[in-house]
Amino acid sequence: MLPTKEEFYEALVERHGRKNQEKFSKATVAICGLGGLGSNIAICLARAGVGKLILIDYDKVDVTNLHRQQYKANQVGMLKTYAMMENLMEINPYLQAEAYSIILNENNLQDILKEADIVCEAFDDARYKAMLVNEVLEKFGEKYILSSSGMAGFGSANLITTKKLSGRFYLCGDGVSDVEDGIGLVASRVMVCAAQEAHMVLRILMGECEP
Amino acid sequence: MLQVNGKEYAGVGKTVGNVVIEMNFDIRTIAVELNEEIVSKADYDSTTLKEGDVLEIVSFVGGG
Numbered sequence: 001m002l003p004t005k006e007e008f009y010e011a012l013v014e015r016h017g018r019k020n021q022e023k024f025s026k027a028t029v030a031i032c033g034l035g036g037l038g039s040n041i042a043i044c045l046a047r048a049g050v051g052k053l054i055l056i057d058y059d060k061v062d063v064t065n066l067h068r069q070q071y072k073a074n075q076v077g078m079l080k081t082y083a084m085m086e087n088l089m090e091i092n093p094y095l096q097a098e099a100y101s102i103i104l105n106e107n108n109l110q111d112i113l114k115e116a117d118i119v120c121e122a123f124d125d126a127r128y129k130a131m132l133v134n135e136v137l138e139k140f141g142e143k144y145i146l147s148s149s150g151m152a153g154f155g156s157a158n159l160i161t162t163k164k165l166s167g168r169f170y171l172c173g174d175g176v177s178d179v180e181d182g183i184g185l186v187a188s189r190v191m192v193c194a195a196q197e198a199h200m201v202l203r204i205l206m207g208e209c210e211p
Numbered sequence: 212m213l214q215v216n217g218k219e220y221a222g223v224g225k226t227v228g229n230v231v232i233e234m235n236f237d238i239r240t241i242a243v244e245l246n247e248e249i250v251s252k253a254d255y256d257s258t259t260l261k262e263g264d265v266l267e268i269v270s271f272v273g274g275g
Contacts, residue, residue, distance in 0.1 A: 037275040124275035126240040133242045133269070137249035152274040165267055166247035179274035190275070 005094045012049040021049060023205045030054040030116035032104055032132055034080040036185055037148055038122030039070035040194035041201075046088045048202055052096040053088070054116055055081050058103045068187035104128075109135055113143070118201050121147035122194070124179065137169060146200055150174040151193035153183035160189070162196045162211035170211065172196040213264040223262050228255035230266065242269045 003011070013021045027050050031038045034057035042053060057080040061071045075083040081099035088095055100112055113119055113136070121132045129147060136145040150173035151160060159174040172193050179185055200211060212219045215230060222230050227243055227250050243250045244267040250258055260266065 033275060035275050122275055124273055126271040126273045129271040129275075130240045130242055130269075133271075134249065134252065137242070137244075138251050147271070148275060149269070149271045150274070152272075165269065166244050166249075169242075169244070169249075171269060176272060177274065178272035180272070185274055 002093060008092070008094055009049070016048070020202075020206050023207075024049050024202065025051045027117050027205050028052040028054065028115050029201055030056065030113050030119045031122055032056050032113075032120065033122035033124065033128075034069075034084050035059075035065065035122065035124055036068040036187070036190035037124075037151075037194045037197065038120070039080070039084060040191050041120050041122055041198045042084055042088060043070050043091065044195060044198035045201060046092045046095050046097075048198075049092070050095075050201070050205075052098075052115075054112065055084055055097060055099040056102065056104050056112065057081055057084075058101055068185055068190050104132065106131065106135055110139055113140070116143060118144040118146065118204060120197050120201065121145060122197070126178075126180075133169065142168075144168045144170070144204055146170045146172065146197045148172045148193050148197055150177045151190050152177040152179040152181070152185050153189065154186055155189070157189055157192045160192045160196060162200050164209070164211050170197075170200050172200070213260050213262070213266060215266045216268055220266075222260050222266075223264075225260055226256050227258045227260065227266070230260070231255060231268065234268065236268055236270055240271045242271075243267070244269075 061075045079101050081101045123129050133147050162172045213222050
């Protein structure tokens with residue numbers, strides 16, 4: 001038996017407090033990229049009862065994703081947006097979500113991200129990370145952007161931090177561990193970084209703007 | 212003097228674009244904030260740095 005919407009909500013209130021939960025439930029958060037970072041961020045925020053998620057990824061689930069991304073073996077070959085919607089609805093059937101199976105770029109992002117209060121950058125390519133951060137800070141005066149840089153390899157998870165770089169721009173990661181150096185991505189370390197982004201989202205929504 | 216990524220830097224009178232090149236950043240993978248305001252890539256070469264300016268050049272690495 002699924003919990004009712006009211007039961008689900010009251011359970012969140014019990015854990016987070018009513019004031020906080022009201023803020024989470026009213027918020028819209030965009031997650032740009034649904035790989036190791038984005039799939040974990042989406043699940044954290046869906047569990048926390050964030051009201052609406054905007055999910056963006058053009059790619060399909062591949063067998064090489066399963067070691068760190070929140071998909072299942074039977075979802076290989078599915079669009080990540082579709083697979084993630086399926087998984088999120090199993091976790092929180094009362095979540096509102098919209099999904100875009102496209103490549104986010106300078107031409108389409110203004111329209112797709114317009115409703116979001118907070119944008120999570122969760123791409124893997126450094127050029128796309130830079131593009132999104134630049135575009136959000138330039139085009140949207142009021143939105144927060146949270147980004148990640150440096151979470152590859154087996155290095156200490158304690159090196160991953162959240163920094164506030166300016167009023168609306170936060171950066172998670174260790175800043176240096178580059179997947180291009182051939183060190184690979186490991187579920188646990190990527191999840192630490194994803195959790196830091198997701199946690200900062202909740203803190204901002206609560207009105208706690210320091211990392 | 213100005214501050215670039217938390218360190219003193221002799222760059223007064225230079226443009227943002229000059230500093231990006233001097234410090235060997237890849238323009239495709241950075242975001243630059245001057246005194247906590249984003250600098251559009253189109254403005255790198257026309258933004259001249261003044262005494263006391265604080266420049267933050269974020270260089271992204273891959274992985275996610």
